[in-house]
Amino acid sequence: MKYRYKGMSILITEGYEEMSKKAALMVAAQVTIRPSSVLGLATGSTPEGMYKELVAMYKQGEIDFSDVKTFNLDEYYPIEERNPQSYAYYMKKNLFDHININPQEVHIPNGTAKDVETSCEVYDKMIEAAGGIDLQVLGIGNNGHIGFNEPDVHFEAGTHLVELDEETIEANARFFSRIEDVPKRAISMGIRTIMHSKKIVLLASGASKGKVIREMLFGEVTPNLPASILLLHNDVTLILDREASVYVTKHLIK
Ligand SMILES: N[C@@H]1[C@@H](O)[C@H](O)[C@@H](COP(=O)(O)O)O[C@@H]1O
Numbered sequence: 001m002k003y004r005y006k007g008m009s010i011l012i013t014e015g016y017e018e019m020s021k022k023a024a025l026m027v028a029a030q031v032t033i034r035p036s037s038v039l040g041l042a043t044g045s046t047p048e049g050m051y052k053e054l055v056a057m058y059k060q061g062e063i064d065f066s067d068v069k070t071f072n073l074d075e076y077y078p079i080e081e082r083n084p085q086s087y088a089y090y091m092k093k094n095l096f097d098h099i100n101i102n103p104q105e106v107h108i109p110n111g112t113a114k115d116v117e118t119s120c121e122v123y124d125k126m127i128e129a130a131g132g133i134d135l136q137v138l139g140i141g142n143n144g145h146i147g148f149n150e151p152d153v154h155f156e157a158g159t160h161l162v163e164l165d166e167e168t169i170e171a172n173a174r175f176f177s178r179i180e181d182v183p184k185r186a187i188s189m190g191i192r193t194i195m196h197s198k199k200i201v202l203l204a205s206g207a208s209k210g211k212v213i214r215e216m217l218f219g220e221v222t223p224n225l226p227a228s229i230l231l232l233h234n235d236v237t238l239i240l241d242r243e244a245s246v247y248v249t250k251h252l253i254k
Helices: 016-033 048-059 087-094 116-129 166-175 191-195 207-218 226-232
Strands: 002-005 008-013 038-041 069-072 074-077 135-138 160-163 185-188 199-204 236-241
Touching: 008 016, 016 038, 016 048, 016 135, 016 199, 016 236, 048 087, 069 087, 069 116, 074 087, 116 160, 116 185, 191 226, 199 207, 199 226, 207 226, 207 236
Parallel strands: 008 236, 038 069, 038 135, 135 199, 199 236
Antiparallel strands: 002 008, 074 185, 160 185
């Protein structure tokens, strides 16, 4: 089912698998139309299925990543690349190790940077030099964060160091053996960086995301709900599954 709402396209799918397939098709379309596309990539449980689909499409010769450039949204800080909890490790495991992307064109915020501020500035400059992000993939945190832009965010910020909210640390503790092991800080693209993307696709699956999706769509644009800023972007597609969309479908018009 497809809806339009305030300039957004909202696609409601049956479940996680269909959401992942639709998202992979959007990425594939982008790369087919522009083989040298700049992709902004997300981590978390939500896009795992999309990466699986993309790997399958690559193996079937349906997508070629040889000219693609990627910039990831975020990374814990400090963390070593070889740490299985790092987003660098996640990206290799879920996507980069299985496709023909040029490793020189893969960019992830540096979890071991000594001078974080400079490293963040360089990251933004690299995105700019690449011509900006053509398609940015996003998940959403239960508190409305995108990337690691936590509530009370500065909308004008570029890539920067973030203190993680307790709620985010708790939500991400499932990936670590003990909650004490979850880093308290992260480097994240800022809202400015994200909003400069030409196209954005946000994925949400499962009942736990239902409320935040409702708030994002029908609440006000506020730094307290960082994802609400997406209402001001002119090319956003939300791909939701049935459970994540329970509170919103009755308010939408086809
Ligand atoms: N930094 C990531 C986000 O980029 C992600 O979108 C979000 C939701 O994660 P999940 O997809 O696992 O629910 O949380 C993490 O903290």
